[in-house]
Amino acid sequence: MAKSPWSTPITEALRADGIELGGIGLGDIELGDIELGAFDTSATPGFRGDKKSGERLLAERGPVLSDLQEKLFANGRSGDPRNVLLVLQGMDTAGKGGIVRHVIGSVDPQGVDHAAFGVPTAEERRHHYLWRIRKRLPRGGQLGVFDRSHYEDVLVVRVHELVPPDVWGRRYDEINRFERKLTEAGTTLVKVAMFVSLDEQKKRLAERLNRPDKYWKFDPDDIAERGHWPAYREAYQDVLDRTSTEYAPWYAVPADRKWYSRLAVTELLIDALRRLELDWPAAQFDVEEQKRRLAAS
Amino acid sequence: MAKSPWSTPITEALRADGIELGGIGLGDIELGDIELGAFDTSATPGFRGDKKSGERLLAERGPVLSDLQEKLFANGRSGDPRNVLLVLQGMDTAGKGGIVRHVIGSVDPQGVDHAAFGVPTAEERRHHYLWRIRKRLPRGGQLGVFDRSHYEDVLVVRVHELVPPDVWGRRYDEINRFERKLTEAGTTLVKVAMFVSLDEQKKRLAERLNRPDKYWKFDPDDIAERGHWPAYREAYQDVLDRTSTEYAPWYAVPADRKWYSRLAVTELLIDALRRLELDWPAAQFDVEEQKRRLAAS
Numbered sequence: 001m002a003k004s005p006w007s008t009p010i011t012e013a014l015r016a017d018g019i020e021l022g023g024i025g026l027g028d029i030e031l032g033d034i035e036l037g038a039f040d041t042s043a044t045p046g047f048r049g050d051k052k053s054g055e056r057l058l059a060e061r062g063p064v065l066s067d068l069q070e071k072l073f074a075n076g077r078s079g080d081p082r083n084v085l086l087v088l089q090g091m092d093t094a095g096k097g098g099i100v101r102h103v104i105g106s107v108d109p110q111g112v113d114h115a116a117f118g119v120p121t122a123e124e125r126r127h128h129y130l131w132r133i134r135k136r137l138p139r140g141g142q143l144g145v146f147d148r149s150h151y152e153d154v155l156v157v158r159v160h161e162l163v164p165p166d167v168w169g170r171r172y173d174e175i176n177r178f179e180r181k182l183t184e185a186g187t188t189l190v191k192v193a194m195f196v197s198l199d200e201q202k203k204r205l206a207e208r209l210n211r212p213d214k215y216w217k218f219d220p221d222d223i224a225e226r227g228h229w230p231a232y233r234e235a236y237q238d239v240l241d242r243t244s245t246e247y248a249p250w251y252a253v254p255a256d257r258k259w260y261s262r263l264a265v266t267e268l269l270i271d272a273l274r275r276l277e278l279d280w281p282a283a284q285f286d287v288e289e290q291k292r293r294l295a296a297s
Numbered sequence: 298m299a300k301s302p303w304s305t306p307i308t309e310a311l312r313a314d315g316i317e318l319g320g321i322g323l324g325d326i327e328l329g330d331i332e333l334g335a336f337d338t339s340a341t342p343g344f345r346g347d348k349k350s351g352e353r354l355l356a357e358r359g360p361v362l363s364d365l366q367e368k369l370f371a372n373g374r375s376g377d378p379r380n381v382l383l384v385l386q387g388m389d390t391a392g393k394g395g396i397v398r399h400v401i402g403s404v405d406p407q408g409v410d411h412a413a414f415g416v417p418t419a420e421e422r423r424h425h426y427l428w429r430i431r432k433r434l435p436r437g438g439q440l441g442v443f444d445r446s447h448y449e450d451v452l453v454v455r456v457h458e459l460v461p462p463d464v465w466g467r468r469y470d471e472i473n474r475f476e477r478k479l480t481e482a483g484t485t486l487v488k489v490a491m492f493v494s495l496d497e498q499k500k501r502l503a504e505r506l507n508r509p510d511k512y513w514k515f516d517p518d519d520i521a522e523r524g525h526w527p528a529y530r531e532a533y534q535d536v537l538d539r540t541s542t543e544y545a546p547w548y549a550v551p552a553d554r555k556w557y558s559r560l561a562v563t564e565l566l567i568d569a570l571r572r573l574e575l576d577w578p579a580a581q582f583d584v585e586e587q588k589r590r591l592a593a594s
Contacts, residue, residue: 108397110397212577218580287506
């Protein structure tokens with residue numbers, strides 16, 4: 001079973017900033033193994049506030065994230081190879097796009113490298129499944145975002161039996177080795193699995209069918225996928241159990257409340273960036289000399 | 298001489314929305330050729346408001362831009378090949394990065410494809426100068442942003458004589474042909490040249506030298522470049538004169554006032570997107586049938 005350390009960062013990053021939410025207070029930290037069969041997708045662990053206070057807090061925390069990201073970017077420009085890679089996984093309608101828009105949208109686009117991994121192209125299928133992933137890894141200083149990722153190759157690929165079990169079965173260890181190398185090369189992985197309930201998904205799909213401005217988000221295949229829900233849960237359980245490592249842990253985020261999952265991912269990113277202990281890069285030139293040159297120019 | 302149509306869109310997009318700025322009103326439209334030697338970099342053409350009203354207006358216009366961009370993205374997802382490519386050129390400190398942060402930052406990062414073109418790498422130098430550009434062209438539905446571009450190959454390359462005059466001299470026509478093909482394939486080019494005065498640049502460079510959190514933005518070479526100011530002006534004049542076409546016009550934006558240049562580029566993008574006359578894509582499925590399927594799932 002995977003450890004569920006996700007509520008620690010949200011609580012600790014907030015605590016470090018002395019945020020108490022006007023007396024509402026922070027929730028208890030629940031650490032332990034995650035059993036998806038009993039996972040409460042409507043919970044807001046680590047946070048006792050309501051929607052309104054959650055949204056207000058998110059608005060406050062965006063600039064905090066943005067400042068940290070700018071420092072990461074500045075260090076990257078000065079040659080620091082470190083970067084942060086947010087990996088987003090979740091069933092359709094879980095809110096991955098909303099995270100990109102409302103969390104990543106608060107930072108400078110110059111420092112963001114966003115990649116969405118859909119159904120592989122013909123060219124991608126001719127390569128190893130990590131080929132297209134490696135091509136989109138963030139450079140030093142970047143905040144990379146993977147909307148879906150190499151985990152699709154042990155999720156949809158497994159559920160739909162696109163390769164034999166012994167093939168996908170070998171991928172967990174391979175992914176762990178891949179991610180260990182990534183972290184050794186300077187990448188901080190923030191892996192977020194977003195979980196909605198089958199009912200909440202139904203509501204969100206219905207909204208897409210009721211609003212002509214949302215039709216483009218709807219795919220008839222999404223309904224067929226609902227029939228595979230238990231198989232996906234099993235596949236996600238294995239992902240959490242087998243690929244949540246010390247160097248690249250999974251964070252299982254309840255996603256029935258969009259405001260909560262956005263806040264949680266914001267805090268996870270703030271925490272990841274703080275752990276890099278970034279400072280502004282030192283001048284790689286003599287400041288006083290440059291001031292004189294500038295004055296004379 | 299290049300036509301200067303840039304003040305038309307800012308005025309017309311605002312007028313279309315009935316924005317009159319609380320009685321401050323919009324400026325007159327000045328159309329005509331641009332003579333950089335007489336270009337007022339501190340002007341705010343097309344806009345009579347002050348900084349405060351400009352910033353307030355920018356905050357209002359971000360969501361307008363964001364809504365239009367979402368429609369572009371939605372159409373791209375439905376197979377529409379059209380896209381918009383913002384090309385940013387300008388001397389150091391002209392504010393290209395600020396445009397990305399404060400204008401592009403208002404739209405969904407999922408639909409943004411940002412590329413910065415610095416000094417070419419060894420690999421890039423072994424290829425035609427358009428090679429690295431072609432690799433980063435936006436796909437259908439994307440809002441591409443080029444922070445510097447192929448125009449560096451008739452600017453810095455010309456000023457520093459990195460290739461002989463007959464080589465860079467041929468590039469203007471080549472760029473025009475390249476851009477015509479791009480527009481024929483569905484790209485709307487928004488080419489923005491940002492101009493600051495030599496004095497304003499000095500102030501901005503001084504700020505970078507006075508603030509340790511800005512050191513990373515300073516490059517000693519920027520001071521040497523100031524000595525080439527007249528050569529750059531000449532090179533920019535040729536760019537405007539020879540590559541401002543009906544299908545891909547240049548917009549020369551005064552950039553001494555950051556709030557103004559951000560507002561101007563926002564309006565240019567709003568105008569470009571409006572001209573695509575985008576609607577939400579029609580459903581590519583039977584909505585009622587899908588509702589029944591969903592209800593039964």
